[in-house]
Amino acid sequence: MKKQRLVMRTVILLVLGAAVAYTLYANFTKDKIQKVAVGEKAPDFVLTDLDGNKHRLSDYEGQGVFLNFWGTWCKPCEKEMPYMNNQYKQFTDEGVQVLAVNVGETDLAVNKFSERYDLSFPIVIDKDSQVQSAYGINPLPATFLIDKDGKVVKYITGEMTEDTIKNYMEQIKP
Template sequence: MKNKKTRFILRLSLLLIMISAITYTLYQHFFTERNRVQVGDQAPDFVLEDMEGNKVQLSDLKGRGVFLNFWGTWCEPCEQEMPYMERQYNQYKNLGVEILAVNVAESDVAIESFVKKHGLTFPVLKDKDRAVTDAYDITPIPTTFLIDNNGKVLEVITGTMTERDIANYMELIKP
């Protein structure tokens, strides 16, 4: 009899813990304010390292349009749009538009291999600790922010872009 009572109390305790965890998770997800960067916001400033170890700060690009893309090597839509981004970067880099491709928490080896495979020449930045990814509240990837020459977010794009889309977005942020 004592064994049954002990098992019942243990099971009830585990059930209550699980219900509490689920309730807390749902509360956090639906009822707490997120700081998602939205159209019209000033783009949060950040400093990240590029593949050569140089520091790149977003605010240093004031006066230029910025195509800020969050991506991963494992992401098929990201891989699909990288060659489009490269071609459009070559068209727009001398017209006041910059691409910053922020890799989300992957190893240098994986990033370098990807960059080499696709012949990317635009700045690829490493967000090792996901600080910038979290600041911009990125879900899902790819996600791209179009930032004007004053640092204001003009558009937020999630999902795959065609080359025509990218060209149109470059036109939009061209100073």
């Protein structure tokens, strides 16, 4: 009986150990499993904003693009939006655009969020998650810095401060 319990405990420990090892491996390699690599041309897309205007990424060539993927339910996204808005107002005249891609929420939810923070940059909604999938986005927030030639300069995951956003916009200023 004792021997049977020892074997059972050993099996349980091995399974738990394998699960922990896999979780650690998945977390440490998640940033490496990205579909859009730095130095590559950013995949083009067309999405519609809250006013019904279409935005094609390639139409922004010649300008730097701060491409941000976000959700209204995402607390870090919510925290960085006012910072992005402040910096957008500073850099828009210097050739840097912000394009905020909401990941599949309703127009109503996104509109309320935008009004609450008085956001002035274009917000487009990826209703069927095709753009999110094409860019390999997970988790949120995720931001791609795209230079004037349409190439990805940097990929950032997680919350940003106002200073880091300013620094990133300086990097993609044409």
